[in-house]
Amino acid sequence: MATVTVAPPYNNADAQGTLGHSYVFAAEAIRLEIQDKLNMLALGVVPLVGDLAGSGSDTVRITDFGGIGFSTAMTAMASETDTVAPTPVDIGYESITVAPYGLGHAETYFSQIIGREDVVKVDGLRAYIGDSWLKTFRDQVCVAGAGMATDVGSASTTLSVDDHLDLLTAYRTTEGARRPTVVVDGQQYDELLRSYRTEPAFGGNTADFTSLLGLKTEADGSVMQVHRDFAGMGHDLVYTSSVQQSGGAYQGFAFSPGGIGWARASTAMARPANRNELILVPELGLLIEEITAGSAQRTREIQATAILGFALASTRTHVLRGFISTT
Amino acid sequence: MALPSLPRDLGRPAAAGGPSLAGLLRPASLGSTTRDGLPQAVPNQPFLYRHYARNWRLSQHLEVPVLLPVLKKHIIAPGVNGNRTLRRGEEGTPALAYRNAVRDALDVGWVYLDPDRTIGADLLPEGVAAGPYIRELEVQHPKTRAAGLRFIEAWDVPHNGLPGDPVRFVFDRVTYERWLASLLVDGQIEPCADYVREGHLATLEKRVDRAKGLPMNSDVRDERVQAAQEALDTYRDALAMPDASIVDRPAEDASKAKRTRRNRSTADV
Numbered sequence: 001m002a003t004v005t006v007a008p009p010y011n012n013a014d015a016q017g018t019l020g021h022s023y024v025f026a027a028e029a030i031r032l033e034i035q036d037k038l039n040m041l042a043l044g045v046v047p048l049v050g051d052l053a054g055s056g057s058d059t060v061r062i063t064d065f066g067g068i069g070f071s072t073a074m075t076a077m078a079s080e081t082d083t084v085a086p087t088p089v090d091i092g093y094e095s096i097t098v099a100p101y102g103l104g105h106a107e108t109y110f111s112q113i114i115g116r117e118d119v120v121k122v123d124g125l126r127a128y129i130g131d132s133w134l135k136t137f138r139d140q141v142c143v144a145g146a147g148m149a150t151d152v153g154s155a156s157t158t159l160s161v162d163d164h165l166d167l168l169t170a171y172r173t174t175e176g177a178r179r180p181t182v183v184v185d186g187q188q189y190d191e192l193l194r195s196y197r198t199e200p201a202f203g204g205n206t207a208d209f210t211s212l213l214g215l216k217t218e219a220d221g222s223v224m225q226v227h228r229d230f231a232g233m234g235h236d237l238v239y240t241s242s243v244q245q246s247g248g249a250y251q252g253f254a255f256s257p258g259g260i261g262w263a264r265a266s267t268a269m270a271r272p273a274n275r276n277e278l279i280l281v282p283e284l285g286l287l288i289e290e291i292t293a294g295s296a297q298r299t300r301e302i303q304a305t306a307i308l309g310f311a312l313a314s315t316r317t318h319v320l321r322g323f324i325s326t327t
Numbered sequence: 328m329a330l331p332s333l334p335r336d337l338g339r340p341a342a343a344g345g346p347s348l349a350g351l352l353r354p355a356s357l358g359s360t361t362r363d364g365l366p367q368a369v370p371n372q373p374f375l376y377r378h379y380a381r382n383w384r385l386s387q388h389l390e391v392p393v394l395l396p397v398l399k400k401h402i403i404a405p406g407v408n409g410n411r412t413l414r415r416g417e418e419g420t421p422a423l424a425y426r427n428a429v430r431d432a433l434d435v436g437w438v439y440l441d442p443d444r445t446i447g448a449d450l451l452p453e454g455v456a457a458g459p460y461i462r463e464l465e466v467q468h469p470k471t472r473a474a475g476l477r478f479i480e481a482w483d484v485p486h487n488g489l490p491g492d493p494v495r496f497v498f499d500r501v502t503y504e505r506w507l508a509s510l511l512v513d514g515q516i517e518p519c520a521d522y523v524r525e526g527h528l529a530t531l532e533k534r535v536d537r538a539k540g541l542p543m544n545s546d547v548r549d550e551r552v553q554a555a556q557e558a559l560d561t562y563r564d565a566l567a568m569p570d571a572s573i574v575d576r577p578a579e580d581a582s583k584a585k586r587t588r589r590n591r592s593t594a595d596v
Binding site for chain 2: 058059100143144146150166247249308309311322
């Protein structure tokens with residue numbers, strides 16, 4: 001390396017290139033980017049309806065029946081001797097088909113040895129696969145929700161209090177309906193809040209105004225995405241960037257618990273070739289394994305596989321509504 | 328191994344009197360493209376357009392108000408709503424993955440639009456060639472850098488943004504509404520049934536009634552009542568079956584239409 005002569009006055013600019021660093025790392029831990037961390041599984045409104053491990057099929061059928069009990073009244077007999085005609089029973093079903101999902105991380109031995117940040121090495125990245133599973137769960141619930149047949153709101157206008165009241169009407173006027181959870185995009189949520197701002201109920205009432213329109217945060221300081229009993233209107237509302245779009249409109253949706261269900265294939269009986277470093281999470285239909293194919297190229301790779309399925313429940317048993325607004 | 332050559336890009340500033348490194352300068356790009364030339368966007372799954380008879384939207388950009396069908400995507404995501412993964416040997420017939428799901432949806436009243444049908448360029452945004460309603464864009468995932476396909480609606484036009492940002496998609500509502508009107512004109516979708524329109528009108532009437540009862544300054548309330556009443560009247564008078572000339576007429580100024588990207592609801596007056 002060539003020698004550098006540093007002329008007086010000795011200054012850092014001349015010496016740094018030879019004796020110092022152009023930068024040093026901050027003492028704090030590596031930062032994680034901003035992420036949509038909504039955990040839809042934890043809401044408890046998308047139940048597991050089946051485990052297909054060992055079943056011989058990739059499809060689980062959820063049956064329903066009706067036309068009896070509270071749906072059918074007794075008939076007054078015209079005379080004392082009239083015969084009673086037996087009544088029919090309605091039966092039906094919906095299905096959930098599971099599919100494989102995959103995610104992998106890989107690194108070279110060189111990177112493994114030289115690298116400075118353990119959290120971005122394969123062993124560190126493995127810890128985040130569970131979060132990826134939750135994002136997959138959330139994304140596919142939103143894809144399923146985008147398939148609801150009957151909409152409330154308009155594809156041409158922003159979300160408003162009137163749309164919100166129309167959604168509640170759907171549940172109020174369907175006797176037997178259960179309390180819904182509403183899922184919208186963050187933009188829809190903000191538009192709905194702004195519409196509430198114009199409601200005269202908030203006129204001069206700072207406490208109510210701020211309780212609804214103020215920024216709410218979780219204990220860790222992150223902005224809250226789950227709003228229990230939103231605006232005191234009797235249902236929970238959550239917002240996420242996973243909500244789909246179609247025809248220039250956000251495809252938010254509302255469903256009673258069980259209105260969207262999921263199925264899995266438990267991985268408890270999985271027998272991958274490499275049993276070392278194998279992680280099985282049967283309750284999530286997830287397995288994480290290390291594959292050895294890359295060792296000839298001095299690489300190490302882990303691979304996660306999940307077997308999941310999602311589908312809407314029958315409209316005979318649940319009230320399902322699209323909650324749409326323009327993008 | 329090929330003979331090594333002296334590296335040309337040393338990445339250091341030119342020393343005084345040293346060779347000029349002007350050749351290191353590259354034209355600045357304001358695009359979102361990656362070094363591979365692929366736009367940055369998240370890959371997704373293909374879809375089919377479908378319509379359910381209860382869902383209608385009031386046109387915003389046609390010559391006269393028309394009740395247009397709301398189209399929703401049947402997203403072909405394996406493991407969701409009856410779509411399945413293709414089995415080995417089925418790669419040549421991708422429709423097998425969603426055939427059962429489509430059949431079940433048809434049974435409950437959904438109407439599917441043919442993805443192979445060609446839409447003329449006059450019903451598409453400027454610069455988009457004639458073709459189907461679904462287009463694919465080769466993209467690179469902005470986080471994982473994995474190459475993939477992003478399936479978009481033909482009216483969702485990609486635009487470059489700031490360097491490093493994902494591609495922006497701007498939805499052309501003007502030509503989209505004209506195409507929706509054409510679906511009614513050529514009979515691909517039946518016009519809005521009277522009983523469905525009556526249901527929507529009842530909802531809008533409730534909004535007028537609610538606006539009338541709002542405890543607020545009378546001038547402000549009157550504005551909201553008027554807005555709600557206009558929305559009701561427009562919906563009542565909207566055409567269920569537009570004239571074919573509505574489809575053929577040139578779209579209104581597209582740039583103006585895009586600036587009205589987000590139409591405020593009547594409750595926000």
